[in-house]
Structures are given as C-alpha cells and as structure tokens.
Amino acid sequence: MKLENVTSAKRRYDDACGAAHALDLVGERWALLVMRELMMGPKRFSDLRADLPGISANVLTQRLEGLESAGVLVKRKLPPPASAQVYELTEWGYESEPIFQVLGRWAARSPCHDPTLPLSAVSLLLSFRTMFDPAKAKGVEMRVGMRLGREDYVVRIANGELTAARGDVEGAEFVLTSPPPLIAAAVYGKVPFDALAESGLTIEGDRAAANRFVTFFALPPKAGA
Amino acid sequence: MKLENVTSAKRRYDDACGAAHALDLVGERWALLVMRELMMGPKRFSDLRADLPGISANVLTQRLEGLESAGVLVKRKLPPPASAQVYELTEWGYESEPIFQVLGRWAARSPCHDPTLPLSAVSLLLSFRTMFDPAKAKGVEMRVGMRLGREDYVVRIANGELTAARGDVEGAEFVLTSPPPLIAAAVYGKVPFDALAESGLTIEGDRAAANRFVTFFALPPKAGA
DNA sequence: CGGCATCCGGGAAGATACTG
C-alpha cells in the first residue's frame, strides 16, 4: 500500500486535498476506465482489452499493477476447472461508483459530447443507474433482460429503485439482444426500437413494456442553453 | 467548442460513456486541480501558480486553453482600475463541484492518504462543504471567519447547512488566521487549537465556538478496516 | 509582473511483435 507503487514520486501532486490524492491513485490515463469495466464484476485481462478498445497491453498491465498497489482491485485466480486469472475490485474499489456517476452526469451536459461513439456493456448499465429518474417510474415493477455480447444482465425496477447486475435473463418482461450503443440510442436518443431492428437490436417479449422502459431515463440539458 | 481544441484526437478515448467524455475534457494532468482552485471564485494566472505548487507555467497555460475550449472556464478582463486578467469558471464549470466531493470522500478512505501535505485555502473550504455532517450541527447557527493568506473567507452554519465563500470576516463568532494545513489539523486531526498556536494559528473571538466547530466534521473510516 | 512562446530532457503512452 505504498504510494510509490502507484505513482512515481515525481508525478505526485503533493497535495493533502482528497481530490488530489484520488488523482494520485486513479488519475493516470485509462485507470478510471479500467475500474469502470470492473464495476459489474470481475473480468479477465483479455476481456478488459476487448472492452477498452484503444488500450495497449502494456498500459493495461501497468494500470492493473498500480490499481492493485493502491488497494482498488485484487488479482485473483478462479478455482479449477476455470483456473482463469481475473481482476476484481475490492470493496473500496466498488465504492468508487459515485465518481462515475458525477463525472457522467456532469459531462453529459458538455456541448461536445458525442453519444454515437462506441459504448461498452458496463457503461450502459452504469448509465442506467446514473440516469434513472425514480419520479418517472413511480409504482412500476419491471424486470428487463439484456444480452450484451459476452455477458447477460438483468435490470430490475421496483419501489422507485433501479438495480442492474449480471444475471440470467429468464423471467424478464422483455429481453433485448443488441450491441450496447443501440440500446443507448433507444433510451437516450428516443429512437424507436423498430428503427433499430435492422441494425441488430432484437426484442423478445413485452414490447409495450420496452417502450415504457425508455421513458424512465432522461439526459440533463446541455450547458449554456 | 470543438473537442479538437481540448484533447488531441489521438489521445481521446472514443467512448460514448459520460465518464470517459469527462476524462477527455478534464482528465489531463493538473486540469481538475486548476478547476478546484477556481471553485471559490476567479483567480489570476499567478495566483493559480502560487496555489498549485508544482505546476509549470506552460502546462498551466495549456490547461487554461483547454478548459476554455471545453467551456469550463472563461478568460475575463477585470474593469479598470484593476485591469487584471482573471480566469473564471462558467456556470457549468461551477457545477463540477460534486466531482471534487466524491473524489475527496472516496480518497479519504485510502490507506495511504497523507493529510500532512500542503493544502490550499480553496481545498480547505471545499473540504468543509464535503465533510460537514448536518446531524452533528443540529440547531447550530455560527459564522466563522478565516484569514487564509491572500483571501478572507466566511463559513456559515445555519439550518443544518454549511456555506463557505470569500467574504469579510467582520461579525464572525471567531476568526482564524492561519495557514490552511493547521486548520485542517484542528478540524480533521482534532489537534487542540492551543497546540497549533505556536505554529502560526491564531484565534480571535469565541474560543468555545471554535472548539464546537471542529466537532461538525468527520473523516470516513479507512478502507479495509 | 503577467502571460505566453520556445527549446530540451526524461518518461509515460501507443503500436507492434513476440513468448510461456
């Protein structure tokens, strides 16, 4: 848990401010995005590479080392017969979720935010947690399945709260099978599901519920407007 | 408002996730700390340099350019006779305060946070806003003056809320004149004011109120404990 | 003095190839 192993002495801020210390720990390029990809549960090295297009293997190695030294994540070996190496956030690591929420909420107001860029499955799920508006889902109970590439996820809405986690899509009102960006287009761009079918989004189940689902989320207004 | 002027194309994350976009805007080294120093009001170039020991002039220039391009701050000329150039956050820029709060709260739990490092006046005031516990200040009304180097600040507690801003210390229950780190030691380290007097902290006014003041703040427990 | 351009050295990030 020495700071030396996280950030070299020369590049530290030497500032007692908590925010500055956070940047010493996770302020390096890619560090926060690595953590983001682990927010929904452990992943392997190659999954991280696949979900963070643009990161190079050596940088990923360095970040994983640094974040482990900082106590944000641990490297763990899955028991046989899987026997795979995975990286998992510590309890404290998971507590970083509000960082992504406030960063996301703030940046969504940026005049030059481009929502058409690629989007990972984890990012989509975290965005639901961030942008869910309880007032718009009063009295609603819903269970939504999402097949997003390698992993399946379940989003549940009940008692004005939204939870999202990896899980079995069986028993959901409807199941979306799609690349994450298309679901974002439906939810945040309010693009009709029908218009997205030809791009590779499919709905099984209650389509009316799906159309209701997208009304529970809204982006904040752009700044300077 | 082109992203080109903020982050070169090669170093962008190409990720629609809001948090990733935030990092494109303010993820470069020093950018967030520059914003932090402006959270209590406009400052001049040389004040920023003085309050961010370690930043070099050219990097500060680059960050100010980038943050202006991003719409986070504006460069403004004070009217005569001051006629000084100052940098001021935009309304959207000021809305970044929750970023500092969640970063600070999260990093305060870090096992290797060193609270003895230097601390700027703005950081201290922001930490009050972040760490204030309304439950501990129930029914309290208090007006505190702080002379922290170049600027004077007023902290007010009323109706279970804390506000902190630049202002005249006249009319406060007590006035602290001190380098910011000593006040942090009193508030967060619970070091008695008497023990700090010889290091350069002075209290004028109601010392009992000062001793009450420090009880309104508490750091979160360390992670892994 | 305040703000910015320029040059340079060191080091981090990026791309590619390679290995157990």
Add this chain to the structure above:
DNA sequence: CAGTATCTTCCCGGATGCCG
C-alpha cells in the same frame, strides 16, 4: 490467454526569453 519486449511518439516539467 496473459502478458513481456521493444520502439516510437508525444506529453510533462523545467529553464529561458520575449513582449505588453
């Protein structure tokens, strides 16, 4: 699959110097 090794590029930090 899970990383190293290597090479290049670019950013950061420091120093200097110009110009209002």
